[in-house]
Amino acid sequence: QVQLVESGGGWVQPGGALRLSCAPSESIFSFNTMGWYRQAPGKQRELVAVSPRWGSRIYADSVKGRFTVSRDNAKNTLYLQMNSLKPEDTAVYYCNAKRDTPSMDAWGQGTLVTVSS
Numbered sequence: 001q002v003q004l005v006e007s008g009g010g011w012v013q014p015g016g017a018l019r020l021s022c023a024p025s026e027s028i029f030s031f032n033t034m035g036w037y038r039q040a041p042g043k044q045r046e047l048v049a050v051s052p053r054w055g056s057r058i059y060a061d062s063v064k065g066r067f068t069v070s071r072d073n074a075k076n077t078l079y080l081q082m083n084s085l086k087p088e089d090t091a092v093y094y095c096n097a098k099r100d101t102p103s104m105d106a107w108g109q110g111t112l113v114t115v116s117s
Contacts, residue, residue: 002026002106004095009111012085016115020080022095022108028076029053031097031104036069036080038091038113048093049080062088085115 003025012018020036028034035050035058049069050058057069068081078095095108 004106004108006095006108006111009113011114013117016085017083022078031099033098034078035096038093040091087115090115
């Protein structure tokens with residue numbers, strides 16, 4: 001079973017920046033897509049950014065221009081660079097990896113991001 005280990009969450013003031021990391025237990029090349037989702041208190045989990053193995057990255061409208069998803073193949077790690085953070089970005093952020101063959105949809109344990117003054 002694939003393990004996804006996230007790190008990098010924490011507290012930051014509005015306007016600040018954080019970088020989240022996600023290290024899978026398998027090669028990053030084995031997944032069709034990897035991405036980040038978030039869940040704020042009392043809300044459903046939502047897509048933040050997705051990095052397909054092939055094709056363009058996808059971002060939620062609310063984070064476009066502020067967040068960047070990237071892969072470091074040498075370090076086998078997925079990142080989410082978050083700039084110009086807002087209080088409404090406060091949530092638990094989850095790393096996700098999907099594969100078609102064999103079918104797999106794995107989630108990390110989540111890392112809390114708190115944006116407040």
